[in-house]
Amino acid sequence: MRVPFYDIKAQYDELAAPLDKVVHEVISSGVYALGPHHNALEREIAELHGCKHGIALNSGTDALRIMMDAQGIGPGDEVITTAFTFVASTETIVQTGATPVFVDVDPSTFMIDTSLIDAAVTERTKAILPIHLFGQLCDVRGVTAAAERNSLVVLEDAAQAIGCTYEGTPSGNFGVAAGFSFYVTKNLGAAGDAGMIVTNDDEYAARARAIRIHGMGRERYYYDYVGYTSRMDEIQAAVLRVKLQRMAAWNERRAEIAAIYLDRLSGLDLPLPSIQPGNNHTWHQFAVTTPRRNELMPFLRERQVDSMIYYPVPLHFHAPYARFGGGEGSLPETERISREVLNLPIHPHLTDEQVEHVARSVVDFFA
CATH class of the missing domain: 3.90.1150.10 (Aspartate Aminotransferase, domain 1)
Structure with missing residues (x-):
């Protein structure tokens, strides 16, 4: 008996009619970026996680990178995290010029051992990047307590944690922001790459939104930050809204x-x-x-x-x-x-x- 590890085609077969309809709707509309599905998905994912803001992006990796930039993490800073994860968690720290500081994981969860955080803190430490792995949250109480003791920022890597909660509180509420991936194999997967940041911080959300489009904050062609091209395609947002149901x-x-x-x-x-x-x-x-x-x-x-x-x-x-x-x-x-x-x-x-x-x-x- 053949047992595939993934079956993305089966998702399409289950939802073929609404997916075909919405993709045709987007293509025929001529609105391919920052359209109604994009805006609605931001609201829906933010609401799912009890957060004020959703910032839709073209990948989960960009979500982590823009989270770092919006927090001002850069050369000379250190970010405490773990080494048992997908590379995006570390590469986005290194890309900013900051230094990842690895601590070991709890053998029962494969996630950050919060008892080791204090010993890893130095005068250069600016943030903790806990990684919620395989479909549940890390020891968020331990992380937030360590962050408070050491005056650190928490940025959640929630790439694998869409819809995950601790005592009813969803990911995205244990730090300044959380980054999600909607890669095709995730519990909520796009028809390609897509990602999102959620946050409750108004100013942080404004910075992240500007950074995702070339740093344009105030108005078109006025640049407040060094940014990227990281808009989520309207087709991806439409596909995700169908699958979210x-x-x-x-x-x-x-x-x-x-x-x-x-x-x-x-x-x-x-x-x-x-x-x-x-x-x-x-x-x-x-x-x-x-x-x-x-x-x-x-x-x-x-x-x-x-x-x-x-x-x-x-x-x-x-x-x-x-x-x-x-x-x-x-x-x-x-x-x-x-x-x-x-x-x-x-x-x-x-x-x-x-x-x-x-x-x-x-x-x-x-x-």
Whole structure:
């Protein structure tokens, strides 16, 4: 039985009629940027996260970069973050001229170990960039407490955390701003690249909006900041608005799949993901860890089960970022997890039969 890791085509098949209609509507309108769907999506995502402002952008990476610029982070500054993540989290810090300072992760969550933040603070530290990973929030209480103790700004990397909450409060409310990715594989995915910043700070929102369009703040052709071309295309906004109506149902299906995995795999010597107290979980990924990862992955492939490794090499081991790390052994949990992590299929268009096949295959391997 073939089990694909992603099935983006299935999303289209489910929503073909409304997607075709809205794409034709946009193309025939002649309004391709900053149009009604773009403006409505900003309001809808901001409302979903209980924030005043949404700033739609052309990628989640640009969301992180513009968040840095709008906060004034630059050369001489340090930003505390983690190395078990997608590269955008670190590269956007480096692009500003600032220095990423890596701390290790909590082995139960793969996210920032907040007990290590204070020791990483120096007189140059300006911000903390916590990364909400795999569909739930990090220890936001620990992050915000550390930020308050050390007078630091919090900028949330919420690329994988659309709709995630802690004690009912959504991402975007634990710092100055949060950045989301709508890449095609996300729980809410565009038909290409797209991203967004949410914030409750009026002045910050005004800066971010200006920076996304060449730094034009006051009026057209008057430049207040060095900026970018980072508008979200109107077609992407329209596609996202259609899919947003299905996101809650798709997340419910992800939770059903996770429940099957958790039940079927519970008797194995295999650490399974957990929902942290106070969090909901949108199950962007279902990640297990095992020292036998490099045997399990080809075994699953023989059973026609796709799996992925997020992330195989921690960022402080990559050539462009090695100078910011302490070398091998400096982040022991990050390094161990990178050696052992394996992500199982959990997209919402899997059938129960496919999910059971994945679970049986993992059980058979360990048996």
